[in-house]
Amino acid sequence: MAKKKLNLGMIGYGFMGRAHSNAFRKVGNFFPLEHEIVLKAACARSEDKARAFAANWGYESIETDWRKLVDRPDIDVIDIASPNDTHREIALAAAAAGKMILCEKPLGRNSAESEEMVAAVEKAGVANMVWYNYRRVPAVTMAKQLVEEGRLGRIFHYRAKFLQDWTINADLPQGGAALWRLDVNVAGSGVTGDLLAHCIDTAIWLNGPIVEVSAMTETFVKERMHNLTGKVEKVGIDDASLFLARFANGSLATFEATRYARGHKALYTLEMNGEKASVFWDLHDLHRLQYFDHADEGRLRGWKSIHITDGDQPYMKNWWVPGLQIGYEHSFVHQVADFVAGLESGQPAGPNFRDALQTDYVTDAVLASARERSWKTVKQG
Numbered sequence: 606m607a608k609k610k611l612n613l614g615m616i617g618y619g620f621m622g623r624a625h626s627n628a629f630r631k632v633g634n635f636f637p638l639e640h641e642i643v644l645k646a647a648c649a650r651s652e653d654k655a656r657a658f659a660a661n662w663g664y665e666s667i668e669t670d671w672r673k674l675v676d677r678p679d680i681d682v683i684d685i686a687s688p689n690d691t692h693r694e695i696a697l698a699a700a701a702a703g704k705m706i707l708c709e710k711p712l713g714r715n716s717a718e719s720e721e722m723v724a725a726v727e728k729a730g731v732a733n734m735v736w737y738n739y740r741r742v743p744a745v746t747m748a749k750q751l752v753e754e755g756r757l758g759r760i761f762h763y764r765a766k767f768l769q770d771w772t773i774n775a776d777l778p779q780g781g782a783a784l785w786r787l788d789v790n791v792a793g794s795g796v797t798g799d800l801l802a803h804c805i806d807t808a809i810w811l812n813g814p815i816v817e818v819s820a821m822t823e824t825f826v827k828e829r830m831h832n833l834t835g836k837v838e839k840v841g842i843d844d845a846s847l848f849l850a851r852f853a854n855g856s857l858a859t860f861e862a863t864r865y866a867r868g869h870k871a872l873y874t875l876e877m878n879g880e881k882a883s884v885f886w887d888l889h890d891l892h893r894l895q896y897f898d899h900a901d902e903g904r905l906r907g908w909k910s911i912h913i914t915d916g917d918q919p920y921m922k923n924w925w926v927p928g929l930q931i932g933y934e935h936s937f938v939h940q941v942a943d944f945v946a947g948l949e950s951g952q953p954a955g956p957n958f959r960d961a962l963q964t965d966y967v968t969d970a971v972l973a974s975a976r977e978r979s980w981k982t983v984k985q986g
């Protein structure tokens with residue numbers, strides 16, 4: 606039977622433009638879906654770059670203004686893979702045009718922007734999803750299954766870190782291509798909205814609402830040359846962000862993110878300690894889940910390193926044979942597969958814009974807590 610078509614318009618050709626395009630191309634080969642994703646148009650401001658990107662990934666056409674892309678009647682889904690300062694405006698226009706929207710994280714630069722985006726998609730009634738892809742690393746999805754099966758019991762602790770080291774050099778400029786993450790006007794915040802947002806999304810998904818936080822942030826390099834103005838300007842982002850949190854289920858948490866942990870390139874780790882069992886996951890070993898079960902016979906009790914490659918483990922029956930692992934890119938394939946399957950079943954897959962808004966409420970509270978040096982209650986949406 607011929608597949609139904611979902612015509613996709615991609616905005617941005619950078620890191621995420623590539624990660625998403627790769628997922629759109631592969632998903633139909635590995636997941637049995639009624640729809641096929643058609644790479645209809647790629648949009649970037651530079652015509653040459655848009656053309657080269659479109660040729661490389663197989664997009665049928667290009668646009669150099671996202672407004673034109675959003676207005677095209679032959680586009681069903683808009684994928685926002687451009688920097689954070691573009692998310693709100695594009696999403697509002699795409700929702701008004703009745704398009705389904707996939708948006709990169711963080712949803713907005715702050716929760717005020719995200720609230721507008723949630724209102725827009727809910728008013729328009731369009732399908733929407735945010736690319737918090739780590740939920741769909743099979744080992745992380747498996748942790749979620751274990752929690753839901755009650756295997757950890759009452760949760761006491763949640764611990765997450767996301768460590769990088771790429772901005773230590775004080776001569777690194779801020780702003781412009783590749784360095785927009787250092788420009789607070791574009792990014793909204795530093796590691797809080799960039800790295801911690803991932804940790805917070807996974808944490809809420811695994812362990813429920815975060816109700817209060819106490820944070821500290823630091824900007825280690827206070828001024829940097831700005832690529833767009835050519836002047837040395839104050840750095841407005843947080844280089845490091847650490848916070849304590851209390852979840853609604855009574856568990857206590859620590860979160861840490863930095864771009865100043867020399868030697869760490871992208872080390873995301875999370876751990877949950879429950880009354881009956883614990884889980885630990887590490888992005889550098891992403892196909893493994895570490896699991897400790899106190900119910901094991903005493904003599905044999907210990908941490909198990911579970912290689913998540915078997916057909917009865919999340920997503921793995923769609924890939925290779927047991928024992929052969931998958932990697933980072935596959936989390937995006939899984940997200941697309943779940944998005945499309947959700948459209949087909951009428952049970953939309955998360956995280957949607959409203960779920961992502963909750964992460965922004967936490968990041969806003971973290972930044973406010975650090976600024977005001979006090980505990981903050983997290984707004985619940």
Ligand SMILES: NC(=O)c1ccc[n+]([C@@H]2O[C@H](COP(=O)([O-])OP(=O)(O)OC[C@H]3O[C@@H](n4cnc5c(N)ncnc54)[C@H](O)[C@@H]3O)[C@@H](O)[C@H]2O)c1
Pocket residue numbers: 616617618619620621622648649650671686687688689691709710711736737738782783799
């Ligand atoms: N889910 C994840 O793990 C993950 C990882 C990295 C980045 N992100 C998010 O993805 C988004 C993009 O990040 P990136 O790392 O791909 O950035 P990037 O700098 O690699 O790419 C950004 C792209 O957006 C384009 N762009 C900028 N302004 C535009 C405009 N007005 N119209 C059209 N195109 C425009 C740029 O030309 C570039 O192609 C950000 O929101 C970021 O936070 C998410």
